[in-house]
Amino acid sequence: MGRARVADHHEIVRLGADSPHLARVAAWQHAEWAHLSPGETLASRRAALRGECGPAGIPSVFLALALGRPVGTASLVAHDLDPRPALSPWLASVYVLPEWRGQGIxxxxxxxxxxxxxxxxxxxxxxxxxxxxxxxxxxGWQDHETLVHHGETVTLMIRRLPLQGS
Structure with a gap:
């Protein structure tokens, strides 16, 4: 339960706050996106990530495993873009190790x-x-707007999701 198969030998699991993989995921996120969060340290990223590891819904963090080894992550969080505080929730921190890219992870x-x-x-x-x-x-995501965030041009995108029973 709580596991989804991605491809051969890949699965996606929920990351818990007490996971031995939490420090590694925080390090990935810090290395990839620290420039978008000025003032954030690896320690503060680790603490924030621990707080995002909810049991269901918002917030949630997911971990892709290949043969039991962490190879990617993605999160569901309430807020992710300071200039757009009214927009919520967010798909955030999608990251796959370079050597595992191109495999559908x-x-x-x-x-x-x-x-x-x-x-x-x-x-x-x-x-x-x-x-x-x-x-x-x-x-299936659509462009919503383009803006500059901490000196980097980014595209804000939106996805409307079908709800079961709607």
């Missing part, structure tokens, strides 16, 4: 977050990305 992580949102009666998600617009468009 990111798509699987995105779909898992979307399923978590839809299962909690959330009909709309947001994300922002500087360079992965094509991936998200293939997965």
């Amino acid at each position: 990111a798509s699987g992580l995105v779909r898992r977050v979307e399923a978590e949102a839809a299962g909690n009666r959330i009909g709309r998600l947001y994300l922002f990305t500087p360079d992965q617009q094509a991936l998200y468009r293939r997965l």
Whole structure:
């Protein structure tokens, strides 16, 4: 229970606050996006991530495992883009180790977050990305606006989710 198969030898699991993988995921996030969170340290990223590891709904963090080894992550969080505080919730922190890219892991992580949102009666998600617009468009996301965030041009995207029983 709580596991989704992505591809051969890949699965997606919920990351718990007490997971031995939490420090590694925080390090990935800090290395990849520290420039978008000025003043954030690795220790503060680890503490924030621990707080995002909810049991269901918002917040939630998911971990892709390949043969038991962490290879990717994605989160469902209430807020992710300071200049747009009214927009919520967000698909955030989608990351796959470079050597594991191109195998559908990111798509699987995105779909898992979307399923978590839809299962909690959330009909709309947001994300922002500087360079992965094509991936998200293939997965049904639409461009919402372009803006500059901490000196980087990003695309804010939206996804309307079908709700079961609607």
